[in-house]
Amino acid sequence: MPADLRHSWTDIRDRIHGAILNGTYRPGDKLPRDEDIAQQMGCARSTVQRAMRDLSDAGIVERKRKGGTQVRADPLTRATLDIPITRREVEQRGSVYGYQLLHREIAVAPLSVGARFARRDPSRMLHVEALHLADQRPYILEDRWVCTDTVPEILSVDLSRQSANEWLVHNKPYSRCDLRFYAIEADARIARQLDAAPGAALLVMERTTWIEDAPITTVRAVTRPGYQLFTRS
Amino acid sequence: MPADLRHSWTDIRDRIHGAILNGTYRPGDKLPRDEDIAQQMGCARSTVQRAMRDLSDAGIVERKRKGGTQVRADPLTRATLDIPITRREVEQRGSVYGYQLLHREIAVAPLSVGARFARRDPSRMLHVEALHLADQRPYILEDRWVCTDTVPEILSVDLSRQSANEWLVHNKPYSRCDLRFYAIEADARIARQLDAAPGAALLVMERTTWIEDAPITTVRAVTRPGYQLFTRS
């Protein structure tokens, strides 16, 4: 057994990662099989396996049965985003959270909304517009459609007191979620509601959720000017 | 042993997740200890452990030694972003990739750039501006600063043929990466270079990387109008 006696999977991982960082193994290179690494490092194969899974999850190496392990030939940046419910996000900034229901109706969803659910047939849904506030100032403007077939209970919730965001997250967990981000120019209406200059560039988060193939809701959240999205550190 | 004979960790995970989805356990609720779940489901404790780690990584449950496992009281959306190098992103869209070096100089980095590295002392760095093209049309405009103390080799690379993006990713892997996203309005210069309307809303990706506390590079990538960022499905 080598002199180096550190056997924890994080140590193994760091040693392998180190060998990649210092150029011992370069993008596309093949690494030894787990068994050999285990023997060389003096640990069990399952410990190497644990380390390798971490590197694989991080997108640093690629593993294939029979094919072995290789350093990703096309390196990529993989990052994790945590998006809390808006109330909590505001409170964690140290601000006072506020909420305002702007509009509520039952309506036939436009095709653009149906498309987010990958559905062609338009259907009646609950349409809600609401404003989230931080320290009395507009923070996020949300435009939401809720599928009343999947979530009929939403119809009896008083959305003037509690945001649909909050009610759903505590009462209707989802099993799948699509996210997309892009930028828009504030039109006159959005500018007024977000207290922004007309034409201001705003970051938009679009989120659509399902439970087992059944659509739950889709939201377009327009953020206030200057809003930034960070990755989890 | 119970009649249900499915023992794989994904099955165990799905059964636990299912119990959360159907409301058996609600946000904040405590789950049984691993040992009990293992016995109830007829598998080894380490299999439950594997399933729980997955749910924990996904942000669905929280686990603490002695404290046990509970459904996250404040549910959040956790998503993973994969950001490939730009050439590959363009090619995967089925477009032809092009690249153009706009500007290259050695200069003292402005304070705003130093701040991204959490450094107060300004220093001389390599400053590069470049344009990535898809099918001959502007795709991403990048404004990059490379730390020549950490990566002196960059000075001898011909950046008119190969983007710094590409060279770095294949030659200088990083150990830490910060990402942020926001929207800006195109000023006259950006509008011209990206072939966008002045004032157009553009999504910006800012990325800063280190290797073991040593700064490597920081980039501000301004995307063309209409660019969208998706989560990994």
Added chain:
DNA sequence: TAGTGGTCTAGACCACCGG
């Protein structure tokens, strides 16, 4: 088909932390 990573087990011990 053979070689590699992936899973599962049973058991031991460790590390953290709530009571």
Added chain:
DNA sequence: CGGTGGTCTAGACCACTAT
């Protein structure tokens, strides 16, 4: 201090796939 999750091991078997 005791209870819980986290790790590590050795070994067996499985599943995918390159050759």
